[in-house]
Amino acid sequence: MKEFIIKNNDQDQRVDKFILKAFPSLQKSVMYKAIRTKNIKLNGKRCDISTRLKEGDVLRLFISDDLLGTQKKEKKRNFSGGRGLARNEIIYEDENIILINKKVGVIVHSDNKNDTDTLADRLKNYLYKQGEYIPENENTFAPALCNRLDRNTSGIVIGAKNASALREINKKIKENTIVKKYLCLLAAKPKLMKATLTGFHRKDNATNTVTVRAEEFEGSKPIITKYRVLDPNFKNGVLTEVELVTGRTHQIRAHMAFIGCPLVGDTKYGDKSVNEKSGFRYQALCAYRLMFKKTEEDNVLKYLEGREFENGDIFFLI
Numbered sequence: 001m002k003e004f005i006i007k008n009n010d011q012d013q014r015v016d017k018f019i020l021k022a023f024p025s026l027q028k029s030v031m032y033k034a035i036r037t038k039n040i041k042l043n044g045k046r047c048d049i050s051t052r053l054k055e056g057d058v059l060r061l062f063i064s065d066d067l068l069g070t071q072k073k074e075k076k077r078n079f080s081g082g083r084g085l086a087r088n089e090i091i092y093e094d095e096n097i098i099l100i101n102k103k104v105g106v107i108v109h110s111d112n113k114n115d116t117d118t119l120a121d122r123l124k125n126y127l128y129k130q131g132e133y134i135p136e137n138e139n140t141f142a143p144a145l146c147n148r149l150d151r152n153t154s155g156i157v158i159g160a161k162n163a164s165a166l167r168e169i170n171k172k173i174k175e176n177t178i179v180k181k182y183l184c185l186l187a188a189k190p191k192l193m194k195a196t197l198t199g200f201h202r203k204d205n206a207t208n209t210v211t212v213r214a215e216e217f218e219g220s221k222p223i224i225t226k227y228r229v230l231d232p233n234f235k236n237g238v239l240t241e242v243e244l245v246t247g248r249t250h251q252i253r254a255h256m257a258f259i260g261c262p263l264v265g266d267t268k269y270g271d272k273s274v275n276e277k278s279g280f281r282y283q284a285l286c287a288y289r290l291m292f293k294k295t296e297e298d299n300v301l302k303y304l305e306g307r308e309f310e311n312g313d314i315f316f317l318i
Contacts, residue, residue: 025069155287
């Protein structure tokens with residue numbers, strides 16, 4: 001029998017979601033059967049998969065260990081000696097969120113088992129050393145990063161310190177109430193100084209590249225990219241501000257390349273001769289501005305609505 005006392009970071013989520021976070025290898029069919037047969041009980045009573053947990057609830061699982069699998073729980077040793085965040089990497093911080101200036105070359109999340117120093121790890125290390133994250137006191141929650149940037153793209157990444165903030169940030173991103181703007185250098189000047197581009201996007205996981213076309217094609221998803229040229233005669237390229245409406249893999253890089261204006265330094269979608277002349281070893285792209293739109297709903301991050309944050313550490317402006 002496994003017993004969980006529901007804590008602050010566990011509450012307001014469904015029973016099934018919590019259980020699958022705690023035991024990722026547990027088969028859903030086994031869990032659903034256990035709920036039907038009362039082998040999963042909440043506060044000593046039968047529960048449904050959609051029952052919302054509350055702080056202080058007692059959840060008991062009468063399921064054999066071989067079916068449950070290994071419990072996912074991060075240990076203290078993972079964070080005691082790892083690299084954290086330097087003060088100059090923190091753009092903004094409060095009790096709920098942290099805005100981090102990701103440097104070029106740092107990966108946000110691990111892509112393979114050999115990645116031992118990710119931005120997600122650095123966030124956990126930092127909060128652990130600050131005393132804001134004690135993994136052995138959590139059932140399933142860990143601080144998390146809410147948006148992803150490519151390894152060689154710099155800029156603002158949002159970190160959530162608690163489950164309520166994580167849910168709200170993810171909701172705002174999904175509903176497009178967080179405006180994300182980027183600065184980049186284009187290898188050619190667009191026909192229009194300002195435009196909203198639409199198209200269709202498909203990722204090839206095998207090659208980690210994407211295809212963009214004007215018309216819908218098999219496996220594609222719609223994309224929307226806004227841009228405005230700030231300086232057509234900037235050194236090394238055309239200085240441009242881009243706003244992501246949708247946020248798909250390599251969207252800015254592939255979409256701008258599709259209209260004949262690849263990013264300077266982009267080795268996947270760019271112009272090799274332009275890149276060689278520029279001397280850039282990676283794409284000139286930075287997520288430099290973030291704004292929280294005002295909404296009608298009350299929420300845990302209401303105090304941030306209407307605020308704008310900017311990262312001034314942009315390597316290609318130097």
